[in-house]
Every structure is written in C-alpha cells, then in structure tokens.
Amino acid sequence: MKNGDHLFLVDGSGFIFRAFHAIPPLNRKSDGLPVNAVSGFCNMLWKLLTDARDTSVGVTPTHFAVIFDYSSKTFRNELYDLYKANRSAPPEDLIPQFGLIRHATRAFNLPCIEKEGFEADDLIATYTRLAEKAGASVTIISSDKDLMQLVTPNVSMYDSMKDKQISIPEVIEKWGVPPEKMIDLQAMTGDSTDNVPGIPGIGPKTAAQLLEEYGDLDTLLARAGEIKQAKRRENIIANADLARLSRQLVTLRTDTPLDVPLEELHLEPQDGPRLVAFLKAMEFTTLTRRVAAATDTDADVVEPAAVPVEWGADARGPDLDKAAAAPASSSAGEAAPAAVSQVASTGEATDATPEALAQSRAALFASATIDHSRYVAIRDLPTLDAWIADAKDAGLVAFDTETTSLDAMQAELVGFSLALADYGKDPSGTVIRAAYVPLIHKTGVGDLLGGGHAENQIPVREALSRLKVLLEDPSVLKVAQNLKYDYLLMKRHGITVQGFDDTMLMSYVVDAGNGTHGMDALSERWLGHKPLAYKDMTGSGKSSVTFDYVDIDRATAYAAEDAEVTLRLWHVLKPRLVAKGLVRVYERLERPLVPVLAHMEERGITIDRQILSRLSGELAQGAAALEDEIYKLAGETFTVGSPKQLGDILFGKMGLPGGSKTKTGQWSTSAQVLEDLAAEGHELPRKIVDWRQMTKLKSTYTDALPGFVHPETKRVHTSYALAATTTGRLSSSDPNLQNIPVRTAEGRKIRTAFIATSGHKLVSADYSQIELRVLAHVADIPQLRQAFADGVDIHAMTASEMFGVPVAGMPSEIRRRAKAINFGIIYGISAFGLANQLSIERSEASDYIKKYFERFPGIRDYMENTKAFAREHGYVETIFGRRAHYPDIRSSIPSHRAFNERASINAPIQGSAADIIRRAMVKIEPALSEAKLSARMLLQVHDELIFEVEDADVERTIPIVVSVMENAAMPALDMRVPLKVDARAAMNWDEAH
C-alpha cells in the first residue's frame, strides 16, 4: 500500500444491526427467509464499489475489506466481566442474516475479516493505523461513535445510510470534542448498550465541557477537587477508577494480530457470475439485473447459488436450508398468452335471486388464486379500444392509476390499470382479466442519469381521450380503491369520473373501527392474499425511484393486480353492505363526498408567505432569548426540547417536586405540570412553557406551511382522509389544516396568513354547540332541548341547574365548571378525567357527576344504554345509521374496557355531528350553483366550513350556506333540537372565524 491509495473498511457487524432496524422487513419470496439487512448490505457494497466517487465519500477505493465481530467474548471481558453483559439476544429474523452477510461479502470478492477474541472495531483500528502509516487514506463505513476516535485528517468515516461523511468537523459538531478526545469522552459518559459504566450523571454535554476545561481525563481526575458543583465533584472523585476502567474498555487496539496482511486487501475485479448467482439465490431482482448488466453477465444462464442458511442455536429446521438452496421462482409478466385468471370453483349453488347470486359470487371472488403471469400490458391503441369496449359491455370495471407521487395535486400519471369480470354461464365459469396501460415509463433505472422513454407506449393524449369516454360514462360503474385520489388526478387531466364505487369507503362503512381500510389490509382480510408491495417495485428511502422507472413487466404485475384485487373486493363488500343495511350510509354520507372533497383539495387556499416568514423570525428571536434565560436559570446548557433532559434538570438537579409520571416512568414535563410549578413561583417552568409554544408554532406552522405551497397554483392543498377515523369525522394532512391555532393570541396570528385572493372574502360558517345539540336530541333531555330552543347559554343553564345559581350574574368559575362537565359528558365522563381537567379532587368530581345525573337522568340512561348496546353488538350507531366498532369493549382488562366504553359513548355524538356536516357539504355545491353564486368551499374543520367568495356575492352566500347547514339533517331526520350556524366574512381566516 502506498501514498494515494484509499482503503475502505466496512464495519460489517455494525452495518447489519443498523440495517436490520432501518430497512423495512423483506422476505425472500420463495420461502420467507428474512433478508432485509442482506439486501441493504448488498446494495451498499455495490454502490461503494461502482459509485463511491459520486457519493459524499468522493473517492474510489483501491483497497477494500469487510470486518466482522467473531464472537461476543473478547479481551475486554477479562478487563470487565460485565462488558456487553446487558446485550440481549438478536431478533430472530436477524439471526440467519449474519451468515448470509458473510456469504455476500465473499460473493462480492471482498476479504471477509474477523478474529477470535477481538472486536471488529479493533481490527478496523489496526488496519486503519497501518494504512495511514503507509501513506494511504482510509474511509471507515460506519456511523458508530466507538470508531470516531480513529478519525484524523487522513481517516474519515462514512454513514452510508445518510450518505454523510464524518470527518473531524462532524465529530466536533456532534460531540463537542475532536476525535482524539473521544476516548476520554466515552470513558466519562459510558455506554449503556455496551455496559461501559462511565461516571454516573455525566452525559456528553458535561463531558465535553469538562474536557474543554481540563484538557483530558487524567488532568480532570487529578484536579477534580476544583469542580464547583458539589454533586458533580463528588461523583467524579468517587468514580475515578470506573472512568479509568471505562477508558480501557473504549480504547480500540491498534495492535491486533492480523491473519490477512494489509496488502491483501487490494481490490480485485468482480466475479460477475459468482455474484449474480448469490443475488439470484437471494431473489434480489433489481440488483441482479444491475450487476448482470455492469459485469456483462447473462443472468438467465446463471443458476442461483446454493447458500446455506444458519438459524443459530434454535434453528427452525433443515427444511429451510433446502428451500434456500432451491432455485428462485421465475419472474412474472413476460408475454403471457392471455390475461385471464380462472376464479376458483367453490361448488356453490347458483340460485336465481340477485342476493344469492351476489353471495355466491362473493365467495368465488374471495377464494381465487391470483396469477401475475396472466396480466397483459396494453401497448397499442386497438388493444386499449377493445378493452374499453369490453368494459362498456360489462358495465363494471375496476380502475386504478399509477403515478409519481402520493400527492394527487403533484402526481404525474404514469399508467393505469383495468380489471374486468366475464361472468360466464354460471358463477364457477367466471374469469377475471386485468391489464396495465403504461404511458410514460422510462428505460433504465432511475439513479443512472437519464433513461429514455420506453418503446411501445400509447401516447398519453390518445390514451386519455379513450379513457375519458369510459370514465365519464355514468352507465359504466367504475370501481376504485380510494377513488378521491384518482378522481382528482383525472380531474387535472380534464376528466370527471361519473358512476363509481369506492372499495375503501365500502369497507369503512361496514367496518369502521375494525382495522384499516387500505387495499393491502382489505386484500389480506377478505381475499387472504398479500398483494405485491409498492416498495418492492420502487425501493424505498433515498434509493427509491418513481413508478415511471419501474420496468413495465413488473409494473404490469403490480398495477394489474391492484385492479384485480379492487374488483374482487367490490364483489365481496357490496353484498355485505346490503346485508347489514348500510347501503344508504354509503350512498348518502360517503360516496358523494368523493367529488366534493376532491374539488376542495383541488382549489386549495392562499396563504401569505410574508406574514408567516415575519412570524417565523419573531418566534425564532423570542425562542432564542428564552433559551438564554433558560440556560441561565438551569446553570447549564441542554436540549430544551428534550423532555428527558428537561426532567433531569427540573426534578434532578434543581430538585423541584415532580408531579405525574409518564407511562415509561419518566417525570412528566407536560404543560400542566410546568404550569403548576410556575404557579408556585418557579421561574424556569414558565419560560419552558413559553419556549415550547414559540417553537411549536414555528416548526409546525410558520416554518412548515410555506413548504406546502403548490408550485403552480401557489396555494396550499390539504388532503382529506375519508376513511381514517372510527367516528366518521374527516381528517386532514399534508398539511393538516384542521389544527391551525386559534386559542391563543400568538397562535391566532397564524390564521391571519390564510387569506382570500383579491376581490374575494373568506366566509367561515360554524355550527354552534353541535355536539351538545346532538346529545340533547339523542338523549332527549327536556332542559337541554328547551335551552337550545330558547337560545340561552347552555353552560350557564347547566350550572344553574346543578348549583342553583341564577343565570344572570353567573360567576365565571361556576360556568367554567359546568362547561367542563358538559364536555366531559360528550367524552364519556370519568371522575378521574374531570378531576384532572378542573384540577380538583376526584371525590369532588364524583360529586359533580352524581349531581349532574340527578338533574339530567336522561343522560345517565343514554350512557348506560349506549354501553349496553356496544357490549351486545360490538358497535354503536349514529343517528344516520353509521356504525363505529369497538371490538375491545368486552376486554377483560378493566382500563381497556373503560376506555372502549367512553369511546362508544362519544362516537354516536361525535359521529352524528360528523354525519350532519357531511350532509351539508354534499348539499352545498348544488345549492350554490342553483343560486348562481361563485362561492367555493375550501376547507372543513369538523364543525366549520370555509368558503372563498367574490366580494359581490358575500351577502347572498351567507344565508344560503347557513340555511343548508342548519337544515342538513333534514329530510332524513327531524331533530328535536334546532341547529345553529354562525357565519362571517373577512379578508383572513382569523377575522372570519
């Protein structure tokens, strides 16, 4: 080895642990062998061997080795028998991968180095110093802090998962000390994962500070008596020996006897067939293809290698070894003769009634095997036209799009898939066929530059013109999973889908509360089939590609399968909807909301970035100033945002009385606890509360929102989830516009940044007390009904009933308590919760509840009846018949049971209110267009709708919106309580609200 050479040393043992946790589970298709870490390892090696210059390492290796730990017992155990004693056994799925990774290393033609009695880190240290002495530079592929002591101007580390080089400045940035002081720092802080003791109470911050002051550990120990803080001084003096022992443990040995001399680490050329054989055995198709291409190997003629699998001490049996050696299954999708897959026959009778036919078809569609090899890619117009004609004949087609993004406003259409059922003479003759229409797939893989347009794809415009005819024909039922996404995407291409069903929403109506409603979950639940994973097509994380870079055969298997699964799910779910009497809920509260929400998302809302940027600056200044004061009060710097560190300061160092504990046993530092401490006159907690508010507003809102401004529309487009909650509420994300601050004056400033475009106003219309009104209706409480009919202050009325105080001149504290009780009722009240909310004794809260039930016995009846209903049926219902399931309501664990009881008391109230605003939303667009008004609905925040309205239309819009909302329950239901809506117009959301 000579000057200018570059040695790469991979910390194989470190990598495998980190990769195992960092990379999602990946199992070999043919036998389920876990291979996620092996996959990450192979991809990393390949990248370094071919592409190192393009990573942040920036150089090409001349020498290369992978280093492993030999076993857990090393010379360090002789120094300290507890070294690494608290390591638990590795996860079961990791065990076979240890051996596989060594096989992988050899398949890559790289030295695989380990030595009994030494850790990988010692071998790395020894090679590193030898290479350095020879004039070479070294890159250690690891992010382990234990190796940072090796960093010098010639030696750096590389975190391959973050593509981050770790040199001297990075070490200083992270630890506050240069690499040569890392040993002393680690000796002081210790390491709980390796069971290195260190000095108790000294963390990295303190250690760095002490090293800064005293230079090194020995000096510090010698002069420990000078330390001002009494506790710290005693600690260090008492534990000096532990620190010295720890230093021995963390010091890496640079004199490890080497079996493989440095010279033999010289990088040799790849053995293409050998590596391909290994990768084929692992069934890493993408990497196999890449390696085959780069090494000029014909992958088709290479047999998969026979790789033995070691399951460790408690092996799962030899059959896995056999399976491991078996050849990989052939890949799907090449020139299939026909796109048909036979639906399995269950021998069910074919009764003539529609219900019976549907039931027997449901069983058939649920029980077939899915065969990817039968899918076709449609790559010419005549074929597409034929499929569309067949879809029109059938009157039913499953439809799915493939795109470049989860964000429908930014996504580019890459292709689409269709699935059709030909029912045949009787159900057992039914066949499903599915096809994918690739539109803009590229050749080559995404991470190589360029990649041209793949051949034989129908031009997008032609395909869309044919698709438009199908999608806009209301007589053909389009079935999709999460149609809102595809609807919005198609709308952006000038296509308005008409005549559709959505399997996600069907599932949601049937099963809210019973698991999620994504396609993979539904497929497993109803079809017993696990569809191909999107991640397996595109990869994930930094190395992922967009779907247009997935090769067309694989894309066809994936996309056509999605359409087929959707079609099958529809056949299973539709009869269930009928059988449970939920068709009306689906058709009136779910399906019609798809276009309504898609339109709202497409419109978006304007935000004023200047306002946010100014607020951001103010918050940054405020937070920085508070930080200074916080450090001063704490007597040291620390990460204010870390509840753990904060807890140590407040309740350890400063000795303040701790309030509650979190479920992990940490002292809670919640706002409630800090407020209590502040009330006792402590300065620091108040500052923390203020700091938290400022940083919260900054990070969650003022900093984040501008990032959501769409590059073309210049507006913010949230995404509403229709099937995410158990109760029937919507949720909003990316960004969440349902949690924009309003309670504090500081927070409300953020709302001023939500503005109407010029010539327009924002109109906000919100239901007043809708949940209490629903409660008054469902529980039929005379006093509540009367109060709402009379329009009196409901909380004051409650207080008056309970405490005998007249409404006029009601003290605010009494009203506050009544208000908390009213909310508590809606939440399925408990004495514990009410006591917490009001900061009173539980016994006092109990008395309140008792009193409340005496005055409003109908509410106790409602709560008891609801619990009994939930226990009997496993679900509860809203006033419109929507169901929310609570499968754990019969749990034998009292706390779980109580939780489910409270939730099932809340669900009919929250859910009925959600149903009401859903009905309003469905009715509002037709009402506005009937009145020829320009108002456009933009946002929903559970009990509030926000519109953007031309100035001239504002006055006429408000009464229409109010009327639609107040009458939204009708005619389905005549409520015993009036609904009340307040509406206002202004330039921004803060003033309109």
Added chain:
DNA sequence: CCCCAACCGTA
C-alpha cells in the same frame, strides 16, 4: 431508516 414516546395544535 423507521418507530415510539412525549408533547401539543385543533374540534
């Protein structure tokens, strides 16, 4: 890279 815990914003 991903997940959890803690915290906090909304109705």
Added chain:
DNA sequence: GTACGGTTGGGGG
C-alpha cells in the same frame, strides 16, 4: 374523559 396529525428527541445495538 373523545377524535385526530405533526414535530422533536431518542433508541435501535
């Protein structure tokens, strides 16, 4: 005490 989603810190070993 209900229902959500987002951010940060910290762990994994």
